[in-house]
Amino acid sequence: MNSFTSRLQTLAQRLPDQLTEPDKATLEAIYQQCLSTIDEPEAMFGYVLTKAMRKHVSGEQSNEHIYVQKFEIPQIRLFELLIQQLPLAALTQRCANALLVEGLKKAENPVLMDIGIGTGMQIVNVLHLLAKQPGCQVKQVTVIGIEPFADALQTAEKSLAALQLPFQVMFVPLVAFIEKMILAEIQALLPSHYDTLFINASFALHHIQQVTQRETVFGYIRDLAPKAFILSEPVSDHFESHYATRFQNAVKHYGLVFEVIDSLEITDKEKAALKLFFSREIDDVLGHTEAVRVEKQYAPQQWLDLFKTVGFTLEKPTVSFDIQEKNGVDLRTDLPDRYAVVFKDEEITNVYRATT
Incomplete structure (x- = not known):
């Protein structure tokens, strides 16, 4: 200090x-x-x-x-720095993306629901990576993007529409705060027929202000019965x-x-x-005061307790990660219940893979 x-x-x-x-x-x-x-x-x-x-x-x-x-620098350059240069973000996203692609590639008509999709940069990267997978079976992927900010969601829609991939991409956008939705509203976003559901939430769910709201949202995700729920969050x-x-x-x-x-x-x-x-x-x-604060990050044990309370099981399938170190920052894969991006032996971000 x-x-x-x-x-x-x-x-x-x-x-x-x-x-x-x-x-x-x-x-x-x-x-x-x-x-x-x-x-x-x-x-x-x-x-x-x-x-x-x-x-x-x-x-x-x-x-x-x-x-x-x-x-001040241009906003697009700022996001490039965050994703391409900052190893904390880069390694976290690479880990989450690999976990998503490992499951998605085995289905013909999967659904990928992203809670807090933002401008869609991560999902675009996931789909590009998916298209490169040997033996990828995907014919059509439905992307459901839930995002409270309309401008970001419009950017995501344009980015996904511009993709040229060997499979079709259907995009279902919704401007909403996930904690203000009910289960039926979320279920209504799903297509009538699909093979498997994966749910992703990257640096979004710590914005939910109340413990009871977090338990409710996690309960909804559990009730959707996803093949996997991938959660990426900062550690503090x-x-x-x-x-x-x-x-x-x-x-x-x-x-x-x-x-x-x-x-x-x-x-x-x-x-x-x-x-x-x-x-x-x-x-x-x-x-900010307690009444309006939204940056309410959890420490790992708090997320683990939430997963357990709601009835999730944490798993760590065998996945190959192309890069596990950058600028002294490491992606640790040896923890029993999560992946961790670590600097100076301190966990900075975590990635969890939960199943029902």
């Missing part, structure tokens, strides 16, 4: 309701100090933490655009309501993420842009 974060941890012990006026002055001083040296990695991390803490104290977002606009307990503990968890998790970013062979501007991308998550974890 660097000098900025250790001082901020002391202040976090008194958040949200016990900060004194001198404490607030200290927080402001750290913020200004970080801004003045924002090109330095430690200062950038201190900046995103203090920005979130100031938001929590004031209830308002700081107007810091003038300081960080020099780090940000569901924790105690501010100081959540701050400590966030510093550990995002501190490692920032270290990985610093190890990449990209420009300093691109590194800063990636960090500011994750700063939006930190803003939510540390800047």
